[in-house]
Amino acid sequence: MDRLSGRTAVITGGSSGLGLAISRRMAEEGASVVIFDRDPQGQAVVDAMCSSGGKALFVQGDVTDEQRVCEAMRIAATHFGRIDVLVNNAGIEGENIPTDLLTLAEWNRVMAVDVTAVFLCTKHVIPHLRQVGGGSVINISSIYGIVGGGDIPPYHAAKGAVRTMTKNDALLYAKERIRFNSIHPGFVFTPLVDRYVQDNGLEHDAAKAHLDALHPLGGTGTPDDIAWGAVYLASDEARWVTGAELVIDGGYTAR
Secondary structure (H helix, E strand, O other), X not given: OOOOOOOEEEEEOOOOHHHHHHHHHHHHOOOXXXXXXXXXXXXHHHXXXXXXXXXXXXXXXXXXXXXXXXXXXXXXXXXXXXXXXXXXXXXXXXXXXXXXXXXXXHHHXXXXXXXXXXXXXXXXXXXXXXXXXXXXXXXXXXXXXXXXXXXXXXXXXXXXXXXXXXXXXXXXXXXXXXXXXXXXXXXXXXXXXXHHHHHOOOOHHHHHHHHHHOOOOOOOEOHHHHXXXXXXXXXXXXXXXXXXXXXXXXXXXXX
16 A cells, blocks of 8 residues: 555546546555646546545646646646656547548647657656656557557557657666656557447447457456556566566457
């Protein structure tokens, strides 16, 4: 219950899905949690954490707005006295249409949230991590940042970019004891995957049965499967881990 005691973690998109699970598990492990999300539901999440004895703060804002990103990091550091962990989790899937039919506007929309926001949050958290002598940045990529699926082209491109950005930043900041690692989830039924199923006219139970069969361990994952990986990467247990890809996919990419 104290693997992250004394640390402050900023989690983008922490109001729902994977981000919500990561926020809850990190709070349970003793971290002060800052949820940075445009969804006002984040306040209710934080209120519930605090009522259970946790330390949490909600900062509303758009992760693609550089000024607001900078302000969010300052607010987090001022409120809790430090920042030790950043989880770049906020993301969107984009439209599932072939590359030759994709508009530039749609491409840019996905890249702004899934790639540029990772850059902005990383850029503006670095000074705060330096102040405490190091830290952990965890970028949520995807199995679609490693392999193709024959669908949603901008999402694949974005998650592949996040994968390589993570490795490069791991090298850039290793001497400052700032670790960078990426997590690559398999299919987990979060709101993002639910939207993907609905937008493609699929029936939920049939889609889940199909996706379950693609994971050798059987079944799709749960948000907590991913959250515990994030807790590990944020903790001292991973003090010698940087530039790594933590694939949590039930064996999907083992083929």
